Amino acid sequence: NAGVMQNPRHLVRRRGQEARLRCSPMKGHSHVYWYRQLPEEGLKFMVYLQKENIIDESGMPKERFSAEFPKEGPSILRIQQVVRGDSAAYFCASSDEGKNIQYFGAGTRLSVL
Amino acid sequence: SQKIEQNSEALNIQEGKTATLTCNYTNYSPAYLQWYRQDPGRGPVFLLLIRENEKEKRKERLKVTFDTTLKQSLFHITASQPADSATYLCTFRTGTASKLTFGTGTRLQVTL
Numbered sequence: 101n102a103g104v105m106q107n108p109r110h111l112v113r114r115r116g117q118e119a120r121l122r123c124s125p126m127k128g129h130s131h132v133y134w135y136r137q138l139p140e141e142g143l144k145f146m147v148y149l150q151k152e153n154i155i156d157e158s159g160m161p162k163e164r165f166s167a168e169f170p171k172e173g174p175s176i177l178r179i180q181q182v183v184r185g186d187s188a189a190y191f192c193a194s195s196d197e198g199k200n201i202q203y204f205g206a207g208t209r210l211s212v213l
Numbered sequence: 214s215q216k217i218e219q220n221s222e223a224l225n226i227q228e229g230k231t232a233t234l235t236c237n238y239t240n241y242s243p244a245y246l247q248w249y250r251q252d253p254g255r256g257p258v259f260l261l262l263i264r265e266n267e268k269e270k271r272k273e274r275l276k277v278t279f280d281t282t283l284k285q286s287l288f289h290i291t292a293s294q295p296a297d298s299a300t301y302l303c304t305f306r307t308g309t310a311s312k313l314t315f316g317t318g319t320r321l322q323v324t325l
Binding site: 104106131133135140141142143144145148155156158159191193195200201202203204205206207209 | 245247249254255256257258259262302304306311312313314315316317318
């Protein structure tokens with residue numbers, strides 16, 4: 101019973117490039133959440149998705165960031181035209197319909213050169 | 214805005230002692246609190262959940278208390294071991310929203 105799978109684990113991009121982060125939820129989970137953790141800071145909520153729907157994107161920056169969770173396949177967090185300030189660890193979590201406990205993946209560490 | 218405060222300074226204790234970590238929250242009354250553990254370079258791992266109508270919750274060497282009057286949760290690890298060294302995160306979710314609000318975490322270091 102695999103947990104939440106995120107890939108890649110590490111991603112290096114140059115300023116202006118695009119970053120695509122993938123997240124496969126735990127088996128049976130239909131709710132996905134993305135969080136960002138900056139160095140020496142706590143986890144910050146970005147977006148909450150269910151299959152094919154964005155439920156809450158109140159933590160997403162207004163520009164350059166987007167997320168999707170298609171009917172088939174993993175959830176994708178997309179960052180266009182990355183800047184150095186986007187360097188952080190991005191964590192995905194998933195939960196079942198009860199939504200009480202969120203299970204986290206190992207994260208993707210994005211470095212922008 | 215809703216805020217969670219955890220002691221940002223690292224907690225250093227000797228093996229075998231009880232570690233106590235504090236979580237205070239403001240501007241909100243959560244239906245429940247959760248504690249997670251995070252190791253360097255890893256994602257948070259769920260440990261315990263305590264509801265507002267529960268004063269205390271235990272799991273093996275772990276104990277969590279929840280005081281809604283003080284707006285505080287305490288997390289205890291008894292008979293601590295070096296393997297307990299990690300950052301411990303306190304978090305809550307609102308009754309209807311789904312996002313978790315996290316504290317910055319307290320780093321625990323257990324030495325021999």
